Amino acid sequence: MPGHVIEVKNLYKDYQTAAGKFPVLKEVNLEIDAGDFVAIMGPSGSGKSTFMNILGCLDQPSSGEYMLNDQPVARLQGDRLAKVRNQTIGFVFQGFNLLARSSLLDNVALPLVYAGIDKPKRHARARVLLEKVGLANHVNSHPNQISGGQQQRVAIARALINRPSLILADEPTGNLDSKTSEEIMALFGELNREGITIVLVTHEPDIAEHASRQVRFLDGKIVEDTRTAPIAVKGAPHV
Ligand code: ADP
Ligand code: MG
Secondary structure, X not given: OOOOOEXXXXXXXXXXXXXXXXXXXXXXXXXXXXXXXXXXEXXXXXXXXXXXXXXXXXXXXXXXXXXXXXXXXXXXXXXXXXXXXXXXXXXXXXXXXXXOOOOHHHHHHHHHHHOOOOHHXXXXXXXHHHHHOOOHHHOOOOHHHOOHHHHHHHHHHHHOOXXXXXXXXXXXXXXXXXXXXXXXXXXXXXXXXXXOEEEEEOOOHHHHOXXXXXXXXXXXXXXXXXXXXXXOOOOOXXX
């Protein structure tokens, strides 16, 4: 029987600073299952981004275990780590992280360049994904020609390009107004209903309500883990 998508056991993370060892995550335990839609909450500085970076295999814990799809990844390095990351996880960031000089098509297709896939195939797949996020009419636009909400849709399309089973998003609506945030959350909800496991950070309760599980960090520890029914999608997601 397959286990959890994410299983974190007794995880600690310290940063070394001039003043010495600075503990950021302390004895964190968490299991996330296929199809979960998790909102990570908690005040600024509570360790949310540090935790997300470890979940995304962008950083390593100081101690403890991290199993991703039953594979121990906490101490994987180099190509083996990159392979697990690229094949499993799609990342979405607060600042969109798009290339200003590239078209939306090229932005979405970028991860396939590293995979050695030829341009016609890259563009065909990117076009499908831009359509999926409601940007079929903008494939040749550049990021500065579209709104912030549309830029985040492009980033989500890019995150989907390798058909990830897991999306990690650190404050994906942090730069967006509340209406646009709702639309982006509706899109995440749609992806979740298609079977993608989603873990995102937000400190806004209204945004967290779109998820079906709320996990709260305080001072480097998980202090709350609640399951709720996700709120109904309001309005059309692609408007
Ligand atoms: P959050 O995302 O919840 O705001 P972070 O995980 O970014 O929290 O940060 C948690 C704590 O760790 C903060 O006190 C922050 O200053 C500290 N921190 C984050 N990254 C580093 C780093 N690279 N080196 C030292 N301290 C760090
Ligand atoms: Mg953060």
